[in-house]
Amino acid sequence: MKYVNSWDMNQCIVGTLLFCLAIGCSQESGVRVTVRNPLSLDRQKEAVEIGWTELQRKLEGVTDSTLVVWDAAGKEIPSQVLFKGEKQPQSLVFQADVAAGSEAVYRLVKRHPQVYEPQVYGRFVPERMDDYAWENNLVGHRMYGPALEATGEISNGIDVWVKKTGELLIDEWYRTGDYHKDQGKGMDCYKVGRTLGAGALAPYRDGKIVLGNNYIRQQTLDKGPVRISFRLDYAPFQVGKEEITETRVITLDANSRFNRIEERFAGIKDSLEVAAGIVLRSEPGQMWKEAERGLMGYWEPQNNDNGENNGHLAVGVVFLQPLKEIAEKEGHLLGRTDYPVGESFVYYMGSGWSKGGVESPESWFEMLEQEREKRLHPLQVDME
Known part of the structure; x- marks a missing residue:
C-alpha cells in the first residue's frame, strides 16, 4: 500500500480549492477555449470570434448580458457580443495572445461582465x-x-x-x-x-x-x-x-x-x-x-x-x-x-x-x- 503524507494531502486539497475558486467549480467553470497559432510569429491582441449558436450549445442558458471571458490566470478580459445589425446575438469576439506555434487557453463563463473601457x-x-x-x-x-x-x-x-x-x-x-x-x-x-x-x-x-x-x-x-x-x-x-x-x-x-x-x-x-x-x-x-x-x-x-x-x-x-x-x-x-x-x-x-x-x-x-x-x-x- 502506498501512503500519502498528510502535508502533501493538505496541499493537494488547498490547491484544488484554489483552482475551484479561480474557475468557479460547478457551472461557473464554463467552457474551455483553446486557441492555437499555426504561424512562426507571435499573435498579440488578435480577434477570436465564436458563433453564437455554437456557444449556446456549449454554455446552456447564456445570454448577451451574462457572458465573460477569462484568461488562463482567471482574469476577466474584454469581450463583445456581436449583433452585426441584427436583433439577436450573432457571435462573440475577444482578443487572444498566442505565441508562435503555440496555444493559449481561455474560459467562457456565465457571469455579468465588467464595464470595459472602449478601444x-x-x-x-x-x-x-x-x-x-x-x-x-x-x-x-x-x-x-x-x-x-x-x-x-x-x-x-x-x-x-x-x-x-x-x-x-x-x-x-x-x-x-x-x-x-x-x-x-x-x-x-x-x-x-x-x-x-x-x-x-x-x-x-x-x-x-x-x-x-x-x-x-x-x-x-x-x-x-x-x-x-x-x-x-x-x-x-x-x-x-x-x-x-x-x-x-x-x-x-x-x-x-x-x-x-x-x-x-x-x-x-x-x-x-x-x-x-x-x-x-x-x-x-x-x-x-x-x-x-x-x-x-x-x-x-x-x-x-x-x-x-x-x-x-x-x-x-x-x-x-x-x-x-x-x-x-x-x-x-x-x-x-x-x-x-x-x-x-x-x-x-x-x-x-x-x-x-x-x-x-x-x-x-x-x-x-x-x-x-x-x-x-x-x-x-x-x-x-
Whole structure:
C-alpha cells in the first residue's frame, strides 16, 4: 500500500480549492477555449470570434448580458457580443495572445461582465456634413456623406487620421474643430479629394477607374468596446452600359491597423473588374508592389500640410488572392482583380504614421506581409 503524507494531502486539497475558486467549480467553470497559432510569429491582441449558436450549445442558458471571458490566470478580459445589425446575438469576439506555434487557453463563463473601457469607436457625424468617422486605439478614418456632396464636394475615398495616443479622439476633434495641426495627439493631414484615398475599391472599366459619389445611407452594426462595424450604401452609378449599386461593410478591431472591407456591387450582368487604389503624391515616396501575393503599400513623402514636417503617412492594401496587376495609373497605385459577380468581395486596408508607431517603410511593408499571413492562417479555435 502506498501512503500519502498528510502535508502533501493538505496541499493537494488547498490547491484544488484554489483552482475551484479561480474557475468557479460547478457551472461557473464554463467552457474551455483553446486557441492555437499555426504561424512562426507571435499573435498579440488578435480577434477570436465564436458563433453564437455554437456557444449556446456549449454554455446552456447564456445570454448577451451574462457572458465573460477569462484568461488562463482567471482574469476577466474584454469581450463583445456581436449583433452585426441584427436583433439577436450573432457571435462573440475577444482578443487572444498566442505565441508562435503555440496555444493559449481561455474560459467562457456565465457571469455579468465588467464595464470595459472602449478601444474602438465610430459614429455618424451630422454636425460635420454627414461624415462617418471611426477609430481604434491606433488609427482613425472617415468617409463622406450626402450633406457634403450637396455642397459640390464629392468623394467616396477613404480618409486617414493619424494618431500618437491610444485615446479615442473623434468626439474631441469634431467638438473643437482643431485637428488639422498636431497638438500632441495626432492630426488630419491626409488629402483625399476626388480619389480613392487610402485604399477604397472601385469598378475598373475600359482602362479607367469609375468613381462613385458620397454614401447616401449609413448604419452602425456594432460599436465596441472591442470591434466597430458599419455599413455604407451608395446611390446607383453608371459603369459602362450598366447601372450598379455599391455597399461597403467596414470592420475595425482594437489593436489593429487594418480594416476588413466587404464590398458588394449589384446590377452586374456578366463580369466586373475592380481596383483598389491608393492616391499618390506629387513628391516621390516609396512603393511596394507584389501582385502575385496581393500586396501593395505606399510610404508617402514627408507631409508639410498646415505645418512643417508632419512625418510620413503609410497606407497599404492586402488581398488574399493574386492580383492581375499593380500599376501607377490615374494618380493612384492601383491593384486590379476580378469581382465575383453575385458574391461579396473582402480585402483589407491599413494605415500608419512615422510619428505614431510605424518608424520606417521597411517596418510598414513587414506589417503588411504579416497581416496577409495572419489572414491566410487564422487562429484555430476549439471549445470543450
